[in-house]
């Protein structure tokens with residue numbers, strides 16, 4: 001393909017991705033019923049429901065402006081050849097090699113992050129605060145941001161440096177050894193996420209002795225499951241929203257409950273949440289999702305190997321010849337449709353697993369408690385009660401509350417329509 005055709009394709013892909021995202025989000029807003037659905041009756045009244053619709057609209061408005069600004073920035077940088085010019089100047093100053101590539105890509109990432117910063121501030125201290133969710137202080141916000149940068153430099157920079165080394169060593173055959181390395185990293189991150197990464201942001205403490213701990217221990221024993229410890233995380237430091245998750249592989253398996261969940265739900269409902277997480281563990285959902293992620297990374301690396309040496313791709317961004325840094329960026333953009341398609345598959349798998357974990361909780365604990373938890377979570381998070389299929393395909397890892405409740409009530413393992421969850425549960 002010629003450089004001109006590639007440039008046109010880049011522009012089309014950027015516009016199509018923006019269009020698809022916002023058609024889906026607009027359909028999602030319109031898809032919600034005018035009054036609270038019967039599955040939420042008694043928990044979500046008309047006033048709370050109206051607040052939920054206003055919350056969804058406020059988030060969509062801000063998200064739309066942010067996406068529009070980001071799109072405009074990409075189009076400007078690409079069409080005017082600014083990326084190539086900046087890379088050229090940086091190569092002159094730093095001597096061209098790996099350092100130039102690392103600094104250039106890090107700089108582009110930082111620039112887009114800074115463009116997103118005012119939107120992140122408006123989201124946290126504007127919308128989330130206005131709807132009563134935000135508990136993040138300015139100090140926590142700044143600390144989170146800085147910790148994120150440090151992690152991006154160490155993990156992201158390290159992986160990028162290894163990618164450059166692999167390309168140097170193996171040429172276009174780099175994708176296979178690098179995919180093997182990436183698989184190891186994916187598994188290590190999944191195994192140690194809760195014990196190593198999460199404590200950088202949150203405090204985890206073993207669930208204190210008491211009624212809840214005894215109820216959980218009784219349930220876990222009854223289900224014949226081995227669970228070393230259940231942890232409580234200080235989610236209330238950032239938001240009033242409740243949730244829980246399961247993480248780790250092998251002996252690192254942990255169920256983590258947000259303190260907001262423990263405080264606001266009666267023990268019977270918290271046990272239902274633990275049962276749901278135990279369901280994820282017993283049904284081996286995490287290894288399957290990891291396998292999906294590794295397959296996705298491998299496929300992406302293979303396609304990257306096909307264009308990594310392309311001079312036309314670099315010229316499309318305004319360079320004179322092949323520039324590795326520009327090819328990596330352009331590939332990331334061009335590959336968006338495939339990334340989206342892979343996301344649709346992995347989301348579908350994840351939604352299926354959620355329904356299975358709900359069914360497990362209903363079977364091994366109580367359908368009524370699981371439904372009560374979902375109703376309360378949905379109310380407290382002002383969640384969209386239903387999901388438009390296109391929105392669910394593109395974005396949702398959890399079916400909508402109404403669909404989850406219906407599936408549990410019907411005793412089914414499958415939801416009737418794919419749809420949205422509040423916080424990860």
Ligand SMILES: [Zn+2]
Nearest residue numbers: 276354357425
């Ligand atoms: Zn779940």
